[in-house]
Amino acid sequence: SQQGEEDPQALSIQEGENATMNCSYKTSINNLQWYRQNSGRGLVHLILIRSNEREKHSGRLRVTLDTSKKSSSLLITASRAADTASYFCATDEGAQKLVFGQGTRLTINP
């Protein structure tokens, strides 16, 4: 079962612009996480936001969570070429595992 669904599937922006990706999920959660995957590599954890949190920051990343709408957004500010990657949200399903969405492919154009 795919719990999280990202939108858009692909996003292309100019370097320096902000990038926003959205994730929707279906059932109640304890936490939601965002991961980055560079081409051909394993996923790297970016940020975890708990269900009782509404917003969290990490460097140029800002994550929001709206549990009433079952949605989250990831904002990358002042994008760089190195931000080109796929971004996945993941929600906890039960107590022991995560369910990943299909991802957003982000391309930063110089």
Place this chain on the structure above:
Amino acid sequence: NAGVTQTPKFRVLKTGQSMTLLCAQDMNHEYMYWYRQDPGMGLRLIHYSVGEGTTAKGEVPDGYNVSRLKKQNFLLGLESAAPSQTSVYFCASSPTPAGEQYFGPGTRLTVT
């Protein structure tokens, strides 16, 4: 710390052959996971383990078996490979259930 390592990195199998993928982690994590990633499909959980000697089925377990005889190792076996198992396989570990996961670099498997 090497983190999470996977062997082999690449493998080509013929239909019906068997193989074992090895995942090793040096972070003393209790929880370990095997995923497969297909184009446009995100990651799908195959099997997971909540501790040494335990295994459980994930979303797509058919055609795979796993073992966790030692805490640091999680093995994924394909007894009779099929072309539908062509994929990139990722192993991950976590210190907490459904918490931050640390991923290996992946194994690219092609079944002809």
